[in-house]
Amino acid sequence: MKINIMKFLAGILIFTSLSCITPRQNLYYDALNEARDGNIDFAFMKLNNYLREYPESSRTKGIKFAIAEYHFQIQDYREAIYELSEYIQTYPQDKSAVFAYALLYKSLLDFDKEPLLVEKIKEQFFSKSLFLMFSDAKIQHYKSILKNTYKIAEYVDKIEFFKNDELFLKITP
Numbered sequence: 001m002k003i004n005i006m007k008f009l010a011g012i013l014i015f016t017s018l019s020c021i022t023p024r025q026n027l028y029y030d031a032l033n034e035a036r037d038g039n040i041d042f043a044f045m046k047l048n049n050y051l052r053e054y055p056e057s058s059r060t061k062g063i064k065f066a067i068a069e070y071h072f073q074i075q076d077y078r079e080a081i082y083e084l085s086e087y088i089q090t091y092p093q094d095k096s097a098v099f100a101y102a103l104l105y106k107s108l109l110d111f112d113k114e115p116l117l118v119e120k121i122k123e124q125f126f127s128k129s130l131f132l133m134f135s136d137a138k139i140q141h142y143k144s145i146l147k148n149t150y151k152i153a154e155y156v157d158k159i160e161f162f163k164n165d166e167l168f169l170k171i172t173p
Contacts, residue, residue: 028059035066035146043146044070065096066145072103073146077111080104099142099150101125102161106169125159125171 031046047063057063068083084104088097105121138154151162161169 027053032145040070040073040146047145061091061094061096062145064090065100068100069103069144069146069148072107075110077107080107081111095140096142098140098152099161102150102152102169105171122171122173 027046027050031043031050034040034043034046044067047066050057051060051063051067054060064083064087068080068087071077071080071083081104084100084107087100088104091097091100101121101124105118105125108118108121140152142150144150149164150168151165153160153162157172159171160167161171
C-alpha cells in the first residue's frame with residue numbers, strides 16, 4: 001500500500017515537471033541537444049525556427065551568433081560575412097562582439113580577399129589602448145550555443161584567437 005502511494009506521487013511529480021516545459025523551451029533545448037550531439041545542421045534549423053517564432057527572446061543574441069558561426073563553419077563565407085556584420089552592428093558592445101570580429105576577419109581572408117575591409121577590421125583590433133598590468137596578456141573567453149569555445153589573448157604586439165583550444169587566427173599590427 002505504501003509503495004503504491006509512493007509510485008503514484010512519483011508519477012504525479014514526473015508528469016507535472018514534464019508539463020512545465022513550454023514549446024519555446026522545448027525547441028531551444030532540442031537545438032542545444034542537437035549541438036551537443038554534433039548535429040550542427042539540425043541545431044541550426046531548430047535555432048532558425050526558434051528565432052523566427054520568438055524574435056524578441058532573451059536568447060536572441062546567442063542564437064544570432066550561432067547562426068553566423070554555423071555559416072562560417074560550413075564555409076558559406078558570403079552568408080557568414082553578412083550575418084557577422086549584422087551581429088556586430090546590433091551588439092557592438094557585447095563581449096562576444098570581439099569573437100564575431102575575428103570570425104568576420106577570417107571569413108574575409110578566406111573568401112573575399114578584400115584588403116581594405118581586412119585592414120579596417122585589423123585596425124579595430126589595435127585601436128583601443130591595451131593596459132597589461134601584472135600579466136603578459138589580456139584573455140577573454142566565450143562559449144557558443146554550437147558548443148565551440150573561443151578564447152582571445154591580447155598581447156602588446158599581437159592578438160591570438162583560439163577556437164576549441166587550437167590557434168585559429170593570429171593578428172599582428
